[in-house]
Amino acid sequence: MDVKSANIKISQIMSTRIVTIEMDDRLTIVKEIFDNAPFHHLLVIEHDELQGILSERDYLRALSPNIGNISETERDSETLQRRAHQVMSRNPITIEPYQTIKRASELLLEYGIGSLPVLDNGKLVGIVTWKDLLKAFAS
Template sequence: MATRVSEIMSTRVVTIEMDDRLTIVKEIFDSAPFHHLLVIENDSLQGVLSERDYLRTLSPHIGSIGETERDSDTLQRRAHQVMSRDPITIAPEADIKTAGQLMLAHDIGCLPVMAFSKIVGIITWKDLLRAFCHDELVPQQE
């Protein structure tokens, strides 16, 4: 039987609001072991903000001796200005092969997991890799 998304997804999801500033995003990414934030408005998923999106937006001079006011102003941008819109999502009952195919087809690193229009989890490429490697290491019962 195929492994379902719900079996390997993370249910600890961190969300931010559309108008949250990148200073908040920086604090989260600096202190947390994950690389994707779900952006919501009125409890509805609007986008995904990856650490890569965030870093691409920042000036490379932030935190250096050459930092200028213009550089630090990049941290005042809002989440909705940086996030990826119209995120590809997946249902918790979908199999992980489908999740992997979606991530590859859309060149994305995570899928918000949705049930009845509510966020119930998130699955990343690392979750998939861990599951596929675990399946290879543990002999299947027949």
């Protein structure tokens, strides 16, 4: 990594196309989003404030492994009725748009996470993922 690429700002690489869900949304909504959109992280909000993050990995961990196959029971399908706040990670690690991609990389590695919601003065403005960082370092 050269010094020049390490100083790229988060605002230059973050995705501003974010998908948010509410705390009480059911996992059926989460399933629909993950099945139909190229997102792997949903930001959970309440009253326009970030409350948590729900990754595709969190979602899959919460579901019964029998969902969608021949051995699925009513009890299995009920796991889709759980609410986002029951599955999400609370108090997500965030970053500001003026921070550098070097700092974002350090945070992802330090906390073992795959994305960082981007907050500008407490307002959700984007998300940056490990793939975004990799692309920035590669270009």
